[in-house]
Amino acid sequence: MQEEVEFILDHCKEKMAAAVEHLEKELVHIRAGKANPAMLDGVHVEYYGSQTPLNQVANVSTPDARTIAVQPWEKNLIPQIEKAIQNANLGLNPDNNGEIIRINIPVLTEERRRGLVKQAHQEGENAKVSVRGARKDSNDSLKKLQKDGLSEDIEKDAEAEVQKMTDEFGKKIDALVQAKEEDIMTI
Structure with missing residues (x-):
């Protein structure tokens, strides 16, 4: 049972990391007025x-x-x-x-900059939705394991670990979006 819990946690971490990686790729395509x-x-x-x-x-x-x-x-x-x-x-x-x-690369107007910041925030929100989806899938899998005989303590500890990962990846996403916003708004 412990191996299955570890597998679920590893799979959750991979999905969350993939969401952050996808966000990084999407943010690169949002131009900040500088050639790249x-x-x-x-x-x-x-x-x-x-x-x-x-x-x-x-x-x-x-x-x-x-x-x-x-x-x-x-x-x-x-x-x-x-x-x-x-x-x-x-x-x-x-x-x-x-x-x-x-x-x-043309200089961006203030209005265009604000639109790009909005787009960056939208990409960040999409990444957070993916992270929360990974959390939900993992928690559902853990609940199934509990029905199959996993102790409630281990299941609660694993859920706490999943929540901790969710919080960590949420902070990473916020930091990426914030850095992109600063990059876009810098003239």
Whole structure:
């Protein structure tokens, strides 16, 4: 029985960690007015008949705080890369000089910053919902084990451990969202 309890706790921790990891990935895509190569992570380019991630067909860098430079390894890919960036609906306008594609990141307005902060808080709330879902699943599994003969003391201790994990991951989520909010609101 103790092994099953440990398995439930480990599984719960994995689910909660996955929620935080997903939040980190989502927050990277919320742009804070600064250029970041990760902004183009979701862009895929048609390359010899298959959809390939941009960073596998080009070097993506940030020469300064407001510019992303994309240097394709094959010059004939420039039109496909430009098209892929525009089709990704990131609100970015690529500009090429025949060798490098430059993307200027516009300065954010106060209204847009507030909208991005709201979006970051929404992503944080989604992560918290996932964490609470993992807590509920774990507690339900522990209650089933109690019906199958697990002592009530062990079940209550395990539930307390699940709640402790929930609180810890909730704090991590709050810290990530707070850091992103500060990043967005910094001009």
